[in-house]
């Protein structure tokens with residue numbers, strides 16, 4: 001049942017904080033400008049050409065493709081697949097010194113979805129829009145697939161009735177911190 005499939009982007013949110021997924025879903029119908037901060041605005045801008053399919057691409061390239069994996073129970077959308085180079089590309093406005101596990105897991109998930117759908121992928125990269133640099137990511141091996149599978153299992157088994165570990169450093173970078181009963185912190189974006 002497609003209803004039971006996990007959206008790939010939610011895995012990254014889950015690693016950031018499971019409760020943020022609850023708050024996102026609870027307030028998703030509100031004005032989008034209320035719960036966005038600079039990173040989200042820039043992230044949206046980095047995806048604008050992809051979302052609107054206005055990026056200049058080769059005829060065989062595929063933009064904004066819906067993907068799924070029956071084996072892993074995942075659905076999502078990939079930004080760009082360059083067919084001639086068998087190259088999967090994710091667009092980000094800015095990445096730090098290195099990719100977080102959640103960002104890597106997102107790319108691994110996209111890779112497994114595309115592979116299951118019959119696309120050949122030999123290269124994975126994140127295109128950092130702020131620097132115009134491609135950051136290559138290793139094709140996932142069996143160990144990486146196990147990490148992804150464990151993450152999916154933890155997501156499915158997560159129990160909100162159990163005590164949750166709160167990382168206040170993350171709270172200060174969470175757009176929902178003013179709504180969240182787990183913290184009294186303000187986020188860094190409100191003082192921008």
Ligand code: SF4
Nearest residue numbers: 017020171174177180
């Ligand atoms: S404020 Fe902290 S605990 Fe609350 S949703 Fe955000 S990251 Fe999670």
